[in-house]
Amino acid sequence: MSKKLLQQINTPSDLRKLDPSQLPELARELREFIIDIVAVKEGHLGASLGVVELTIALHYVFNTPEDLLVWDVGHQAYGHKILTERRTKFDTNRQLGGLSGFPKRSESVYDTFGVGHSSTSISAALGMAIASQLKGENKHHIAVIGDASIASGMAFEGLNHAGVTDADLLVILNDNAIGIDPSVGALKNYLTAVKEGKNPKQNNMIKSLNFDYSGPIDGHDLPTLIKELERLKKVKGPKFLHIITTKGKGLQQAEEDQVKYHAPGKFDATTGEIIKKSEEHLPPKFQDVFGLTLVELAKNNPKIIGITPAMPSGSSMKFMMEAFPNRAFDVGIAEQHAVTLSAGMATQGMVVFCNIYSTFLQRAYDQVIHDVALQNLPVIFCLDRAGLVGEDGATHHGVFDIAYLRCIPNLMIYAPKDEIDLQNILYTASLGLKHPIAIRYPRGRGKNADWKFPSDFQKIEVRKAQKLKKGKKVAILSTGTIATNVTAALNEIEEDGHFAHYHFGFVKPLDEKKLHKICDKFSTIITVEDGVTTGGFGSAILEFAAKNDYVNEVFLCGVPDYFIEHGTVDELQQFCNIDVDGLKSLFSTVLEEDE
Template identity: 80%
Template sequence: MVEYLLQHIEFPSDLRKLKVNQLPQLAQELRDFIIDIVSVKEGHLGASLGVVELTIALHYVFNTPNDLLVWDVGHQAYGHKILTGRKSVFHTNRQWNGISGFPKRSESDYDTFGVGHSSTSISAALGMAIASQLKEEDKHHIAVIGDASIASGMAFEGLNHAGVTDANLLVILNDNAIGIDPSVGALKNYLTAVKEGKNPKVNNMIKSLNFDYSGPIDGHDLFALISELERLKKVKGPKFLHVITTKGKGLQKAEEDQVKYHAPGKFDKITGEIHLKEESHLPPKFQDVFGLTLVELAEQNEKIIGITPAMPTGSSLKFMMDTFPERAFDVGIAEQHAVTLSAGMATQGMVVFCNIYSTFLQRAYDQVIHDVALQNLPVIFCLDRAGLVGEDGATHHGVFDLAYLRCIPNMIIFSPRNEIELRNILYTAQLGLNHPISIRYPRGRGEIVDWQQPLQKIEIGKATLLKKGSKVAILSNGFIGRNVTLSFAEIDNAELFSHYDFPFIKPLDEEMLHQIFSNYESLITIEDGTIIGGFGSSIAEFKSKYNYKNDVQILGIPDQFIEQGTIEELQPYCEINVKSLVSILSTY
């Protein structure tokens, strides 16, 4: 009877007691363990399956956590977590009060750097390596980065700096030709040529940056990995190891459909079949409302362009890429480039829809200000995943955009209350606004099944009275206003409350605000963004500017990073769910 190895391993020190010829068995057990848990609990599957052997080899060869290992993004770090003291709690991965789905410094000494966004690993590991030099510490520093992430500008900045140091840095390129969607660009083509042996000068690019290049080697051959890592431990200065892996390795369907199995939801752990949900009767996802409406508009307006940084499927720009491939662009993980590319096209009269997840637009903040807003170029930013996004946690919540965009001159900011409003603002924006606009909408589904209504132009800067009451005015921004409407059905004093939808945070409907402040004793604002600097802050500023004395209560995301959990768990924590609203309104 074969003895299970994984049950005896809690930390890498246990792993290092194994003989090399036992490691392939451990790899199979680790792969099975990940599949068993993720098939039921959900999460990022394909990336972690693809680096099982690499993960084992790294912890086997290097003396972690004294040797510092940095994972880029962290989608692939599940095996790392299981081998570093979190096996018994891995079933809580990405859950409320559970462990994070990404490496996190406060969670483990083995998580040397907190991640969630791409292309930070080389800079972070280099910083650690230089610090070790200054402290005269003998440590190894390893950055594991994917072929999609290494194409990002920040990764090249790190490589450029590392090449002129003698830092003890090892960069491992985990090359599987895919990020979340397939990798794109000239670098991807170069790496493909390297793998296929078609480029006689395969090492020039990395070697020219003064790295000791080795590879490409099979990332699923544990013996080859360990042999090469042992060799590289003895090499001084910056080193670069090119490793070829298969995303989803070990689960046939995950290998065959790497996009779908990046994060497949619940699936059968034996067959890999995804447990499909009946969706025909459900309201649409906001991303699909965007994607399908954009195709509809692009059919009528040949100047419309779609741009996304590496998220064609997640943003549903894929619909336009399939219909108008010459007018829709996936530029890779390059948010800064995406924004300035959009700006360049806008100078030439193109109508550019730049679709970026809210949390990732943070990465291009200077470009939004300097290249778009300062020149008052009418780029249409479509910010998917705005507000709380759920299980991806603090690195991915789109809760800062209202605050960081509201302070930018020339910027229009709009949050649709439902799918029809999203359609109509997309239609309105392409007619020409003469200013940049940010349209923010949440992850997940809306509420209207019959959403493909005739398009109508929206008047810029106007709020709407949804319900008339006598005493208190509730002002909501965007889809969170649905919680306000639902709360009225659960309170006895609903007649006291008026409900106003303020889709525009900039420009504010000041005429409506003067009426509200003149007619109500108290105001309550609610948003799915930060309390500091967001929609409620804009109302408080208006109150101060015009010296109104009304009470204003601001509801939103508190001044802290919100961890992972379901929306149904996170909204109550932030006191913006229906039950919390009922409790607040019942006090009036």
């Protein structure tokens, strides 16, 4: 179908020239445009489809970019990007060198705040609103936040503050009753009661926080939305609009299976059918190795508990939730709570597997230190999506965990080299450890198509590093699944026992006995990791060498000291020179120099 209206719009001021009667047609065109491109280029789908009308109404009513609009998480901001000067580039979304999948200040003046991690929008927009007041500027400030994201502690901190200000802040709650997985918790029940009219108006909790509350209204009804936004524009102080939308709106399958269509991969734009890749003979996803192994272990140990903050599907904690609903908890977007809840359970002798994406654990740093490590509670952190995650980009790479966890006393860190190693460390942790442990593993699939399940678990000796290959001259020390790249690179160069390769599953505690032997035997050491080298595994080896007066040459390979953008994992590893070819050329150079 034609996109006559959309093609006329490069900026929101073009949009504001349209007659209100043309906006529903624009919404149809925008939706179709998003579907056509995401079907081929992949990305987040359902959330953006759900806010098409809201996006149009906001840019129609408010004077963006003068008025400041903050999208929470930003996975729903595709329509916003398309209407704000990026329509012709939208087909590069999330690709190397292309548009970011999330709003980003350096990308556009319309992206007022960089997002990706949830629940920041209220604080950020309030900060802007207070700054505008202080500067004597007359602007509107709008935060758009979803029902799952508003349940997070940080959003409540923002609301709590905003309610005692007279800042020009409009919070729009986009309530579609789902996050990535169905929303959870008492707040969800409260919002449902409000929607069903079961909550008396005088008991409205948002009103009681001193907001001008309106809604709930139909977020797909453009005339109603526009009328209400026009009204709110004139209201002073903090305001809260509750709108009801359908995630995936306009694509039947996306509306019916909202979990799958959050980010469906490639699909047929006309039928909506997801284009399935054959999964036969493919190695397992690490998340499934985690999820299925946990269930297996939990069968024999009633003390095992699983906790996820809002990622039951992404982490595969859903298997545990299905098998043992009483012992598995989705606590919503609440990483801080997830960590301290785990600590509380651990005080009572439970064996808690707290699964958090590496990047999202950053939010619960104090809880890891203060509530877990300081009390030496043996919580088992399973950090999925460690390393470079690919198209989600800089906000989501799990590259800092080794560096930010390594300095915490009591906390052990383990990075398995493959699926079996992951299973075995989960098993080992389930037997009971004297300390908390963080087990980090990457997004995506392993390499072992012959992975057997269930398997014979092997206990892993704490601290012990493993020799993967013998060699005489240079020692390569790797941690985690990047070992596979090292092995492949070594297999591709002609070397006759020049390089030895060691897998350091334990980054902490380090196998110092083996390190002494390595430092004595090899004058050159190369460390390889898929996280930042600043403070990471390589740094740990350098610290060991310095502390023990070794003067070996140590080369660190890993993620450099700047933020890595989006692209495929292969492209980004190549960029960091930790792909097979990058490592091969480094090893070849070392080999040539030695000969």
